Each structure stands twice: as structure tokens, then as C-alpha cells.
Amino acid sequence: xxxxxVTIVGPGLIGGSLGLALKAKxxxxxxxxxxxxxxxxxxxxxxxxxxxxxxxxxxxxQEADWVVLATRVGLVCELGIRAxxxxxxxxxxxxxxxxxxxxxxxxxxxxxxxxxxxAMHPLAGSERRGVEAxxxxxxxxxxxxxxxxxxxNVKSLETVSxxxxxxxxxxxTMSPAAHDLILAQVSHLPHLTAACLLSAIGDDAxxxxxxxxxSATRIAAGxxxxxxxxxxxxxxxxxxxxERLEKVLEDVRGFLxxxxxxxxxxxxxxxxxxxxxxxxxxxEAQTPRTLPKAARPRGRKGR
Amino acid sequence: xxxxxVTIVGPGLIGGSLGLALKAKxxxxxxxxxxxxxxxxxxxxxxxxxxxxxxxxxxxxQEADWVVLATRVGLVCELGIRAxxxxxxxxxxxxxxxxxxxxxxxxxxxxxxxxxxxAMHPLAGSERRGVEAxxxxxxxxxxxxxxxxxxxNVKSLETVSxxxxxxxxxxxTMSPAAHDLILAQVSHLPHLTAACLLSAIGDDAxxxxxxxxxSATRIAAGxxxxxxxxxxxxxxxxxxxxERLEKVLEDVRGFLxxxxxxxxxxxxxxxxxxxxxxxxxxxEAQTPRTLPKAARPRGRKGR
Numbered sequence: 001x002x003x004x005x006v007t008i009v010g011p012g013l014i015g016g017s018l019g020l021a022l023k024a025k026x027x028x029x030x031x032x033x034x035x036x037x038x039x040x041x042x043x044x045x046x047x048x049x050x051x052x053x054x055x056x057x058x059x060x061x062q063e064a065d066w067v068v069l070a071t072r073v074g075l076v077c078e079l080g081i082r083a084x085x086x087x088x089x090x091x092x093x094x095x096x097x098x099x100x101x102x103x104x105x106x107x108x109x110x111x112x113x114x115x116x117x118x119a120m121h122p123l124a125g126s127e128r129r130g131v132e133a134x135x136x137x138x139x140x141x142x143x144x145x146x147x148x149x150x151x152x153n154v155k156s157l158e159t160v161s162x163x164x165x166x167x168x169x170x171x172x173t174m175s176p177a178a179h180d181l182i183l184a185q186v187s188h189l190p191h192l193t194a195a196c197l198l199s200a201i202g203d204d205a206x207x208x209x210x211x212x213x214x215s216a217t218r219i220a221a222g223x224x225x226x227x228x229x230x231x232x233x234x235x236x237x238x239x240x241x242x243e244r245l246e247k248v249l250e251d252v253r254g255f256l257x258x259x260x261x262x263x264x265x266x267x268x269x270x271x272x273x274x275x276x277x278x279x280x281x282x283x284e285a286q287t288p289r290t291l292p293k294a295a296r297p298r299g300r301k302g303r
Numbered sequence: 304x305x306x307x308x309v310t311i312v313g314p315g316l317i318g319g320s321l322g323l324a325l326k327a328k329x330x331x332x333x334x335x336x337x338x339x340x341x342x343x344x345x346x347x348x349x350x351x352x353x354x355x356x357x358x359x360x361x362x363x364x365q366e367a368d369w370v371v372l373a374t375r376v377g378l379v380c381e382l383g384i385r386a387x388x389x390x391x392x393x394x395x396x397x398x399x400x401x402x403x404x405x406x407x408x409x410x411x412x413x414x415x416x417x418x419x420x421x422a423m424h425p426l427a428g429s430e431r432r433g434v435e436a437x438x439x440x441x442x443x444x445x446x447x448x449x450x451x452x453x454x455x456n457v458k459s460l461e462t463v464s465x466x467x468x469x470x471x472x473x474x475x476t477m478s479p480a481a482h483d484l485i486l487a488q489v490s491h492l493p494h495l496t497a498a499c500l501l502s503a504i505g506d507d508a509x510x511x512x513x514x515x516x517x518s519a520t521r522i523a524a525g526x527x528x529x530x531x532x533x534x535x536x537x538x539x540x541x542x543x544x545x546e547r548l549e550k551v552l553e554d555v556r557g558f559l560x561x562x563x564x565x566x567x568x569x570x571x572x573x574x575x576x577x578x579x580x581x582x583x584x585x586x587e588a589q590t591p592r593t594l595p596k597a598a599r600p601r602g603r604k605g606r
Contacts, residue, residue, distance in 0.1 A: 123511060123513040124513060124514070125513075125514070125515075126514065126515075127515075142513065143510075143511060143513070145511070172511070181508070182507070182508040182511050183511070185503070185504045185505060185508040186504060186508050186509065186511050186512040186513070186516050187512075187513070187515060187516065189500065189503065189504075190500055190515060190516050190519040190520070191515065192555060193496060193500055193519070193552075194519055194574070194578075195570060195571050195574035195575075196548060196551040196552050196555060196570075196574075197492065197493055197496055197548065198573075198574040198577040198578055199551045199570060199573065199574055199577075200488070200492065200544060200547040200548040200550075200551050201488045201489060201492075201577070202488060204485070205484070205485040205488040205489050206489065206577060206580060206581065207580075208426060208446060208448070208475070208485050208486070208489050209489040209490075209581050210426040210427060210428075210445065210446070210489070210490070211427070211428075211429065212428075212429075212430075212490060212493060212494065212521075212522045213489050213490065213493050213581065214581055214582075215518050215519075215521045215522060216493040216496070216497055216518075216519055216520075216521070216522055217493075217519075217574075217578050217581065218515075218518045218519070218578075219515045219518065219519055220571075220574045220575060220577075220578045221575060221578045221579065222575070223575075224568055224571035224572045224574075224575055225568070227571060228564060228567065228568050228571065231559065231567065232564065235559055238559060239556060239559055239560060241503060242552055242555065242556045242559070243556070244503040245499060245500060245503040245552065246549060246552055246553070246556070247503075248499040248502045248503050249496075249499050249545055249548065249549055249552070250549070252495060252499060252545065253542060253545045253546070253549075256534065256538055256541060256542055256545070257542060261531060261535065264531065264534065265527055265528070265531050267498060267499075267502060268498050268523075268527035268530060268531065269527045270501075270502065271497070271498035271499075271501040271502055271520075271523045271527075272498075272523060272524060272525070272526075272527055274501040274502075274504070274509060274523075275497075275501055275520050275521075275523045275524045276524065277509060277510075278509065278512050278516065278517050278520065279517075
């Protein structure tokens with residue numbers, strides 16, 4: 001489950017960290033970086049995330065055993081469709097997009113029978129961007145979600161799973177639709193809520209924000225354009241989760257209005273328990289958690 | 304502006320940190336701890352936050368130059384009203400409650416003419432509780448809000464301000480009502496929102512929460528009973544800020560529904576800017592920020 005040659009299209013925070021991690025674990029012979037800006041690629045080379053680079057997508061992917069699209073969501077489909085005709089027979093194509101249904105639906109019809117598409121989403125990252133923030137340990141203790149379809153090649157899926165496990169990640173497998181509904185809840189809604197919270201705070205009040213507010217809104221420092229891509233791509237699920245949050249806020253406002261302290265306290269206690277189940281600590285202190293049974297990787301047993 | 308004797312009623316995270324900080328800066332001769340549970344007071348003594356302790360409130364406060372009520376909000380008024388008759392003439396009474404209007408309105412009528420009440424709120428803390436989490440540097444780089452009324456004694460206000468500045472805090476002065484409206488926005492609403500966010504996340508999705516969700520909901524790990532006190536005490540302002548957030552969420556849902564990406568992007572960009580103005584970093588990395596002019600301490604100029 002090592003690769004002679006991996007090409008990372010867009011070696012930024014995630015792609016760059018993948019390059020560093022693969023090299024640190026000696027899972028790859030050579031990493032090629034492909035991008036649009038020479039400066040970014042030179043930066044990726046300087047930190048050791050890639051071994052060589054090119055601005056030419058077709059040239060960059062043609063010898064790769066694994067091509068990983070690590071650009072922002074809005075560019076993944078176009079680059080994937082352009083890369084496929086240039087890839088060598090038997091190679092694996094993956095992306096690390098934060099949404100999966102749209103990307104899989106767009107790319108899959110273009111996949112050649114001899115190229116294997118394994119859509120994935122490593123649940124790691126930060127509000128920082130660029131290869132300067134990349135690090136080889138980013139995925140240790142994290143979860144990587146793979147979203148195969150009936151067309152997916154089982155052997156390639158297993159290869160990619162094994163690589164992520166070798167990088168210290170837990171692998172979960174589910175449908176693209178299930179992924180997007182889950183991520184709307186645990187990632188996209190929290191991001192949007194942090195931004196809304198800041199919008200609701202008056203400019204006079206903001207300077208009095210302390211550690212709690214800083215922590216609660218840290219993710220809102222993330223790149224707005226990048227998040228717009230994600231929100232656009234997961235619009236329907238996000239709308240549903242916003243409505244769910246609005247319902248909870250309406251309930252809470254009701255409890256406060258009528259003085260139903262018992263109901264409010266019960267909600268706070270339940271939220272505290274949910275928070276405790278997330279296991280406190282910085283991302284680097286993450287330990288693998290128990291994932292719901294349905295989401296455990298397929299094909300691990302009895303093979 | 305040092306004290307011979309300070310009594311801290313409820314030496315937990317905030318009260319204990321105050322004891323440690325006063326002692327570290329040599330601003331106090333002796334710190335007495337008053338509490339309801341012997342074990343907590345022994346713990347405070349063990350970490351050096353207090354020098355002696357008693358379970359008897361009257362006995363504990365009678366020789367103090369500064370009595371600081373550092374219990375949860377729901378107990379502050381009762382303890383303050385019970386402490387006043389036992390205090391010595393010329394002493395200062397303060398509290399560190401997270402809400403101010405109710406506390407000031409309840410305590411002020413009971414204050415003797417020869418005892419000076421200085422209500423305050425150090426904007427520091429964490430989701431942790433108890434004197435075990437206390438540290439002498441908790442207030443360095445933080446802001447402490449004082450909320451005087453026309454009845455407040457200017458000299459005592461200045462003494463308390465000077466002490467907080469000596470502990471490394473910036474001092475802001477405003478009315479109890481202004482404080483409560485600001486804190487509803489930068490503290491109480493974020494806490495409630497973090498809890499609501501967790502409520503809106505399905506149990507199946509929760510295990511996929513990564514660093515972003517952990518950070519966004521960290522404050523929801525705080526003690527529910529303690530927060531209920533705060534919400535109860537600042538009910539009206541909190542209701543207003545919840546409505547404000549609901550309005551923002553409704554707008555955002557509208558932008559998403561009709562595909563008004565420009566409006567959503569503008570909101571995200573404005574939130575990102577607001578977040579940047581909060582200055583990223585852990586609480587211990589806080590540097591004093593520029594507070595709005597109206598909130599700067601009174602009585603510093605021309606005295």
C-alpha cells in the first residue's frame with residue numbers, strides 16, 4: 001500500500017500535509033505538486049511537501065499512481081475531469097473535498113474504466129490556509145471518511161484506507177449523501193453559526209469578548225470564499241440544519257420567556273454531556289473515537 | 304492600594320486566582336477564605352490561594368479591608384447582604400458576578416454608609432471550575448469591568464481599579480445595565496448558542512466532530528447550574544440577543560435559499576473581520592485591546 005508516485009493538485013494545508021505525512025511514513029517514492037501559482041508550489045517544495053512541481057496538470061498526473069485533488073471544493077470537479085484523460089491505466093484518483101455528493105456525481109461519469117475514483121474527506125484542518133501551515137502529523141488521531149458508490153473499485157478503496165490508517169487516521173466509509181448530511185451538522189453549521197454569532201454582536205460589545213468568545217468563533221476566521229464553495233455545494237443539507245438550530249433557539253427563547261428553568265437546565269446538561277463525548281483537548285491531542293457501527297469501514301472483515 | 308486583609312468568599316477558579324494573584328504581587332498581607340465546604344477551603348489553602356479559612360461568614364469578613372464575593376451568581380446577593388453587618392467600618396465589598404444589574408440592585412440598599420460597595424466583573428475564566436484550575440496569571444491581559452452607581456465611593460472605586468491594573472488587567476467602567484447588555488452579547492449568547500448547536504447535532508453525526516466543532520463548543524462544557532444562574536439573572540438582555548441571532552440566521556437561510564451568494568459572502572467576510580479584531584490566540588496570549596472610549600475608566604484624568 002505504498003505508491004511510487006503521488007501527485008497532489010493544490011498542495012496547501014491539506015494537500016501539503018498529506019505529502020509531508022506520506023513522506024514521513026515512507027509511503028511514497030516521489031510527490032509531484034501541481035498548481036496554478038509558481039510561488040505556492042515553490043513554497044510546498046521548500047517545506048518538503050512535494051519533490052517536484054509543474055503548472056501543467058496533464059503532465060503532472062500522467063505518471064502518478066495516486067492523484068489527489070486538494071484544491072478548494074469549487075475547483076475539484078473541473079480539475080478532476082481534466083486530469084482523468086491524462087492519467088495512467090490502473091491509477092487511483094481521489095479528492096479531499098469537504099462535500100462529497102456533488103463532487104462524486106460530477107466526476108464519476110467521467111471516470112475511465114481503468115482509473116479508480118476514491119472520494120475522500122480527511123476530517124482535519126484548521127482556520128489557517130496554505131502549505132506554511134501544513135504538518136506531517138495533521139491526520140494522526142483524525143478520521144478520514146471515504147464515500148464509495150456501487151461503481152467504486154474495492155481494491156483501490158482498500159489501498160486508500162490502508163494509507164490513511166498508516167498515517168494514523170481512523171477510516172469511516174459511508175455514502176456521499178450520508179457524509180454531506182453529517183458534515184452539515186458537525187462542520188458547516190458550526191462555521192456558519194460562528195459567523196452569525198459575530199454578526200449578532202454589536203461593535204461596541206465586541207472588544208469585551210474574552211477567551212470563550214474567541215474559542216467559539218475561531219472557525220469564523222477561515223477563508224470566506226473557501227467556505228462559500230462548501231455552503232453552495234451542500235446547500236440543501238445546510239438549510240435543513242439551520243432550521244434545526246433555529247428550532248432549538250426558539251425553544252430556548254420560549255423556556256427563558258416563560259421562566260421554564262427546568263427545561264433550559266435540562267438542555268444545558270444534555271449539551272454538556274454531548275460536549276464531553278467529543279473529548280476535550282486540542283486537535284493534536286485527539287485520540288481515535290468510537291465511530292457509529294454503520295460507519296465503520298466496509299470490507300475489513302472476512303477478507 | 305494594597306490591603307492588610309482580604310476575604311474571599313468562595314475561593315474557586317476566580318476567587319482562588321485572585322488570592323494567588325494578590326499574593327504573587329504582594330498586594331495583600333493575609334487572605335481569608337470563606338466557604339460552605341471544608342474540603343474546598345482546604346484545597347484553596349493547599350494551592351496557596353488563601354492563608355486561613357473559616358466556614359463562618361461573619362467571622363471571616365469582620366477584619367477584612369476588602370471582601371470579595373466570588374460564588375456563583377445565584378448566591379452573591381444573599382451572602383453580600385449577610386456579610387455587610389459584620390464588616391468593619393471603611394471596608395470595601397465587591398463581587399465578581401457575571402451579571403451586574405440584579406446584584407447591584409439587590410445589594411446596594413443594604414450597604415451601610417461606612418462600607419463601600421464596588422461591583423466588578425473580571426472577564427477571565429474558563430469552562431473549568433474550582434480552585435485546582437486557579438492561577439496567579441489568570442487576569443494578566445484581561446479586562447475587569449467595574450459597574451459603579453451614583454452611590455459609589457470614588458476613592459474605593461479607584462483603589463479597586465488600581466489593584467486590577469496592578470494584576471495586569473485593563474479596567475473598564477460602565478453602568479450595571481450597560482455591562483449586562485454587553486455581556487449578553489459576548490458571553491451569555493455565545494454560551495447558549497454553543498449548547499444549542501450541540502442540541503441541533505444528531506447523535507450519529509457527533510462522533511465526526513473535529514477540531515472546529517470542539518473549539519466552537521468548548522464553552523458548553525461549563526457547569527450548567529452556574530450558567531442557569533447567569534441566564535436567569537440576565538434574562539431580558541439574553542432574550543433580545545437570541546432574537547438578534549435568530550434574525551441573522553433567518554437572513555442567512557434566505558440568502559442560501561434564493562442563491563444570493565454575494566450577500567452570504569459579504570456576511571462571512573464581515574464576520575471574518577470581526578473575528579480578526581478579537582485577536583486570535585489563547586487567553587494567556589491576550590494583549591490589552593483598545594476598549595471603546597465610553598467604557599474607559601472614569602476618574603483617571605485630572606485627579
